[in-house]
Amino acid sequence: MTLMSVIQAINSAMAYELERDSNVVLLGEDVGYEGGVFRATDGLQAKFGKQRVIDTPLAEENIIATSIGMAVAGLRPIAEIQFSGFVGVGYNHLVNHAARLRYRSRGKIKIPMVVRAPHGGGIRALEHHCECIEGTYAQVPGLVVATPSNPVDARGMLSAAIRGDDPVLFLEPTRLYRAVKAEVPDGDFTVPLGEAKVVEEGDSVTLVSWGPMMKNTSTAAAEAKNSGINCEVIDLRTISPLDSTDLVLKSVQKTGRLVVVQEAPKSFGPAAEIIARINERAFDYLQAPPMRVTGYDTQLPLGTNEDFFIPDPARILSTIKKASSY
Amino acid sequence: MPVTTVFEGSTQRVSVLDDSAVPDSQLDPKLSKDFLLELYKKMILCRKFDAKAIALQRQGRSFTYTPFEGQEAVQVLIGMMLKPTDWTCPSYRESALYISRGADMGDLFVYLKGHEDGMAIPNKTNDMPLSIPVGSQTAHGPGIAYANKLKGNQGVAVVFFGDGASSQGDFHEAMNFASIYKLPCIFMCTNNQWAISTPCKIQYNGASIAQRALSYGVMGVQVDGMDPLAFYQVFDQALKRARNGEGPTLIEAICYRFGPHSTADDPKKYRSEEEVATWRKMDWTGRFVTYLRNNGVINEQIEAQVDQEAIASVEQAVAKADTYTDSPVQMFDYVFSKPTAELERQKQEFKQFYNK
Numbered sequence: 001m002t003l004m005s006v007i008q009a010i011n012s013a014m015a016y017e018l019e020r021d022s023n024v025v026l027l028g029e030d031v032g033y034e035g036g037v038f039r040a041t042d043g044l045q046a047k048f049g050k051q052r053v054i055d056t057p058l059a060e061e062n063i064i065a066t067s068i069g070m071a072v073a074g075l076r077p078i079a080e081i082q083f084s085g086f087v088g089v090g091y092n093h094l095v096n097h098a099a100r101l102r103y104r105s106r107g108k109i110k111i112p113m114v115v116r117a118p119h120g121g122g123i124r125a126l127e128h129h130c131e132c133i134e135g136t137y138a139q140v141p142g143l144v145v146a147t148p149s150n151p152v153d154a155r156g157m158l159s160a161a162i163r164g165d166d167p168v169l170f171l172e173p174t175r176l177y178r179a180v181k182a183e184v185p186d187g188d189f190t191v192p193l194g195e196a197k198v199v200e201e202g203d204s205v206t207l208v209s210w211g212p213m214m215k216n217t218s219t220a221a222a223e224a225k226n227s228g229i230n231c232e233v234i235d236l237r238t239i240s241p242l243d244s245t246d247l248v249l250k251s252v253q254k255t256g257r258l259v260v261v262q263e264a265p266k267s268f269g270p271a272a273e274i275i276a277r278i279n280e281r282a283f284d285y286l287q288a289p290p291m292r293v294t295g296y297d298t299q300l301p302l303g304t305n306e307d308f309f310i311p312d313p314a315r316i317l318s319t320i321k322k323a324s325s326y
Numbered sequence: 327m328p329v330t331t332v333f334e335g336s337t338q339r340v341s342v343l344d345d346s347a348v349p350d351s352q353l354d355p356k357l358s359k360d361f362l363l364e365l366y367k368k369m370i371l372c373r374k375f376d377a378k379a380i381a382l383q384r385q386g387r388s389f390t391y392t393p394f395e396g397q398e399a400v401q402v403l404i405g406m407m408l409k410p411t412d413w414t415c416p417s418y419r420e421s422a423l424y425i426s427r428g429a430d431m432g433d434l435f436v437y438l439k440g441h442e443d444g445m446a447i448p449n450k451t452n453d454m455p456l457s458i459p460v461g462s463q464t465a466h467g468p469g470i471a472y473a474n475k476l477k478g479n480q481g482v483a484v485v486f487f488g489d490g491a492s493s494q495g496d497f498h499e500a501m502n503f504a505s506i507y508k509l510p511c512i513f514m515c516t517n518n519q520w521a522i523s524t525p526c527k528i529q530y531n532g533a534s535i536a537q538r539a540l541s542y543g544v545m546g547v548q549v550d551g552m553d554p555l556a557f558y559q560v561f562d563q564a565l566k567r568a569r570n571g572e573g574p575t576l577i578e579a580i581c582y583r584f585g586p587h588s589t590a591d592d593p594k595k596y597r598s599e600e601e602v603a604t605w606r607k608m609d610w611t612g613r614f615v616t617y618l619r620n621n622g623v624i625n626e627q628i629e630a631q632v633d634q635e636a637i638a639s640v641e642q643a644v645a646k647a648d649t650y651t652d653s654p655v656q657m658f659d660y661v662f663s664k665p666t667a668e669l670e671r672q673k674q675e676f677k678q679f680y681n682k
Contacts (some may be wrong), residue, residue, distance in 0.1 A: 001594055003582045025476070051476055053478070054507075056503065057499070057502055057503060057506065059499045059502070059503075061465070061495065061496065061499060061500035062465055062500065062502075062503055063494075065462065065465030065466060065469065065496065065499070065500070066465065066466075066469035066472065066668075067469060068463070068466050068469055069415075069466040069467060069468060069469020069470040069472070069473070069483070070469040070470070070472055070473045071469075071472060071483075072413070072454065072466065072468070072470055072473075073413060073470040073473035073477075073483075074473055074477070075472075075473045075476070078471075084495070092462055093462060093465070095457050095459075096462065097457075097462065097466070101454075102660050102661070102662075102663070103442070103454065103659075103660045103661060104445050104455040105445065105446065105454075105455050105660075106442065106443060106445060106446040106447075106659075106660055107448070107659070107660045108446060108447050109454070109455075110663065137462070139660050142661050142662060144662070164663065165663040166662050166663050194666070240664040241662065241667075241668060241669070242668060243666050243667045243668065245667070246667070258330055281459060290575075297446070
């Protein structure tokens with residue numbers, strides 16, 4: 001075990017996978033000599049060479065498109081996009097090609113590629129640098145969307161994403177990059193994609209969140225406990241495909257109450273999908289309407305006001321109490 | 327000196343057959359009779375396929391088709407000149423490439439009839455599925471070429487696109503990346519003069535698309551794409567450059583799209599009969615066929631036989647597609663590497679409701 005931050009865990013996963021499989025390559029803007037704008041790829045080019053850790057021209061669409069070609073011809077590319085808003089520049093390739101080529105070739109072509117991008121607000125950066133984009137991509141058949149919330153999952157899930165045979169949009173919690181440290185297993189270690197995790201057991205309210213929101217969600221759960229409300233906290237970890245419905249379902253059958261916390265704008269997001277599935281399959285168990293705490297259907301405000309957009313522990317706690325006392 | 331020249335360059339056009347079907351003695355690739363006969367057979371086969379695919383759509387027996395009539399030389403020759411292990415990234419107008427690479431025409435008809443199974447790429451060669459978003463496939467070739475170079479396997483990637491696609495940012499980004507990393511990638515632009523109803527003059531204002539290669543530090547050449555001898559010459563050079571590690575080549579083959587953009591539009595609305603007639607004189611069915619006759623590769627008897635065989639092959643392929651049946655349940659296959667729990671649930675619901 002080694003004590004690591006999220007960013008160190010991500011670096012460690014890539015270093016391990018580059019070492020483990022010579023088909024793994026890493027490409028993006030400033031990922032080589034510079035080691036990435038957040039230092040996620042620090043030291044990797046020096047260790048694995050310019051042929052495998054590739055500085056690209058400044059063209060996000062081309063980084064994603066080139067990765068597709070590499071994956072077709074047997075490599076396992078990890079593409080870094082510097083900020084979440086710029087993944088959209090490569091939307092055509094991610095959605096129309098990466099996610100579809102297995103289907104279009106009737107299984108003859110696979111696209112084992114990972115597109116990594118930091119996401120989520122709270123770092124006082126410029127516009128387009130902080131948006132939560134998981135919902136936009138979660139509706140794309142064939143594309144895996146995953147987001148870790150802590151160093152252990154960051155290392156294990158990224159390794160699993162690199163070894164998997166599907167294209168993965170791997171969204172990293174920017175404001176937690178250096179905010180949390182944990183003992184991370186050394187050596188060969190993966191956390192399978194598609195599996196949610198109960199991070200705290202409880203019987204009063206089921207509290208579901210993911211990625212950068214897990215910190216505020218856990219803080220709110222701890223405060224709720226002081227008021228005698230025991231939340232069962234679930235970290236979704238993989239947004240799409242949402243194969244962890246059964247885990248949430250089991251929890252709601254126990255608690256009868258569901259609160260979903262989502263940083264992205266309220267409407268049409270993963271929170272809505274989770275609530276819809278629970279309504280479809282656990283309606284009779286519900287003792288309160290499922291509720292969500294989310295960002296607003298606005299643009300993410302600039303630095304001064306962004307903390308009013310991102311659900312804070314107080315807002316989450318207030319909704320937990322509402323659900324609990326319904 | 328305050329002002330210096332940063333760059334100078336020129337772009338050349340290659341043609342071999344003149345209007346009377348006489349080859350330039352310097353540039354004639356002097357192809358063997360066997361090769362020329364094989365080329366002729368494949369071009370005839372492709373043209374019959376093209377006509378049949380349009381006819382099936384008109385009869386309501388298949389869906390939208392994007393014909394390639396006028397572009398056979400480029401596609402058929404590349405299919406014959408590449409190794410099966412080389413990769414191609416074709417656009418939706420490259421069915422003749424597939425046929426030349428040895429794909430089953432029956433599968434192509436199955437695709438045109440709207441069945442997913444028909445999309446399966448050819449078994450014995452490395453070809454991407456026909457790409458629909460215009461120009462985007464140009465950016466996949468350099469990635470493939472990068473992988474080939476890293477693995478040291480001598481493979482080449484060929485990306486296909488047209489004059490319309492040359493306006494897309496993908497093309498610029500792909501050329502730039504391929505040049506920086508000196509990749510074994512050939513950019514195959516078939517300039518067929520029209521992007522649906524938009525003529526070349528609205529697509530670009532330079533003298534050619536080929537000349538853009540210069541600004542990327544790439545070899546660029548324009549060629550008479552309806553002259554198979556000229557095209558062989560040019561593509562052979564590009565292949566040698568790629569295999570020798572000399573980097574990418576941009577080829578602009580000047581052709582004409584005799585048919586509509588797709589079975590959904592009528593070109594009579596945007597171009598004149600006179601224009602079509604002028605280009606028809608350049609078609610391979612004129613000059614090249616004359617050349618083949620003059621050189622004893624074909625004669626009346628061989629031509630009749632080749633025609634008959636081609637028609638029979640196409641009919642056989644149509645028959646295969648006509649008898650093809652599938653289950654709509656196949657829409658649930660190949661979404662992810664493994665079936666997901668939710669997809670399995672939806673599949674069961676589907677099967678119960680439709681009793682399939």
